Amino acid sequence: MDGARDGDARRELVHGLTKACSRHFDRAVRIDGLFRHSGGASRQTWGFDAIFDDGTIEKLVLRRDPPRAADAPPQSFENSLAIDRATEFAVMRAAGLHGVPAPQMLFIAEPADGVGDGYVMKSVDGTAIARELLRAPRFERARQRIPAQLGTILATLHAVPLAALPPLNVGTAESVIATMRRALDITGEPHPVFELALSWLERRMPPAPATPGFVHGDFRTGNYLADENGITAILDWEIAHLGDPLEDLGWLCVKSWRFGAVDKPAGGFGSREELWDAYEAAGGAKINRDHARWWEILGTARWGVICMTQAWKHLSGAEESMELASIGRRAVETEVDLLELLS
Amino acid sequence: MAQDRPTAPELLDAISGFLRNEALPALEGVDARLAFQVKVALNSLAILGREWQRGPTADAAELLRLKALLGHDGDLPTLNAELCRQLRAGERDERDKALMDHLRATIAEKIAIANPRWR
Structure with a gap:
């Protein structure tokens, strides 16, 4: 240094x-x-x-x-x-x-x-550190409130009128799968579990929404701030796009974002049902449970491929970083999860 | 020629000990970002230690299973690439028991090295 x-x-x-x-x-x-x-x-x-x-x-x-x-x-x-x-x-x-x-x-x-x-x-008060939010005694009240807050906030987010937003790219289920396959090809490291998962997902792809909606793209624990009363700000909007809003609901429940609280799919804080009920109660579209789960499985594979591409940034010489390099060894966590989800 | 001691795992332990007992305490509360990086480094060193112990056996077992599954000889990267091509083309899927047994065994070994506490 x-x-x-x-x-x-x-x-x-x-x-x-x-x-x-x-x-x-x-x-x-x-x-x-x-x-x-x-x-x-x-x-x-x-x-x-x-x-x-x-x-x-x-x-x-x-x-x-x-x-x-x-x-x-x-x-x-x-x-x-x-x-x-x-x-x-x-x-x-x-x-x-x-x-x-x-x-x-x-x-x-x-x-x-x-x-x-x-x-x-x-600056907004609060912490984004998942382990603190999930374990520190002072966040007990926040932990009770976060599952419903996540659902309510997502419903509000998905209702932002497209006319109020700058032009955004469209990312469909199909294009996400294609992007992941391209990433697997570029890194050149064969990953049979990811290939299995992508083919499985491709065969069960939910129909695209009639008109693409506003999608945050990285809505998960670790990417919002919360204080003792719950969520104070949603952060990390860098892959906001237009697509299927269910993508956000699925991504939030990916096991990697439970930070060890594996029995609480809603970001480590609650059940999928709590999240879905709050979303629908706040005016969000009725959720097709199977499609939400499809996006959760896709998200699991996607995080695994992102782990590889993060490491690739270092390996390709684009960005020298021990932190990025080490993320490559986290891809296997999602392979473990995928084998459970697909069987 | 055999190297002098410390052996590779002993050397990894020595580096980890230094980072954990000297570098980390000096950084905690002073530079949160660097302290975090040291923890990342410690985690990676632990992976290397486990890989040193289990990696060669795991690779050999994976290669044997792949040869049996695909029905011919080859090296690990080539056979894995072939399996990937079959999976992408839909020639095999999750209903193939031999495939799933192979993948479960392979991933169990991978996670035992990369993060044995994952569940």
Whole structure:
């Protein structure tokens, strides 16, 4: 680790944030307490305080793709649905305006700020750390409330009018399977269990909805903040797209997102039925249970393939990262789960 | 030529001990992100230790099963690629008991190395 280089990058980031925030708030701002949130290797999240001349403090968050060196190898493996930060900003603002708990969005950074492709939002109280939410005594009340909150929030999210959203890509059941097969081919490591699962899923594919709906794409425990009263903000909108809303309901229940609370499919907090009932009670479309389970099984395979592609980012030289490399060895967890789900 | 001790697993243990007992305490509460990375490293070292112990036997057993399942000789990557092609083409599926027995045995060995606590 090159400490001197890290220090320089930090000073540059503080400088860029000072410039960007001064412009946005139209007054002198000092940036303090900059820290990087753990997790997210390619996409960084930084917390910081904006301190104004009258002493008031705003707790803010920068979400960005770091500036890339001109000679960096191309990101061969970005999810084809991935949106840029400006689109993510617009999606989150629209979701927030339509009742989804989301951070208050402030501004998109300008290229001249030198902080990379990113945006600044207000910080929201709460933690996203799954193990804390699932085990710490102080979250007992939150744990009781989260299953129904997840259902209610998803119903609200799926009701955001498409006209309020920026243009988004369409991702269907069919295209997800095709993308996963392509990823398996590119990494070139044969995985019979994933092939078995994809063929199984292909033969049982639910019909596409008549009109594609708004899908968060990564709606799961670990990607929302919660405090003692439950969920405070939905995060990680980077693969928001149009498709089958059941995709979100299935993905949320994938075993990998229960973080050890395996008997509680709804994100580790409750039953599928609690989640589904809350969703329907909040105005969500009637859920076809079989189709929701289909998306859960697809999600299990999808997370397994994502583990491989995360490792591939490191192995291909696109992004040197021990953390990404190590995720490759998590793919087998989903192979275990798939063999149980398919038999 | 045989290497001097420490053996590979002994060396892995020594590195893990250093990271766990010296590096991690120095980072916890100071740099949460680096502390997390050290935990990731410790987990990967534990995988390497288990792979050292079980990997060669597991690979040999997988190869034997694959030869029996596919009915001919070959190496592990080639035979696995052939099985994958058959599965993608729908020539075999989950109703094939020999296939499922093979996959269960293979994945049981893989998870025993990668994450024995997974359930």
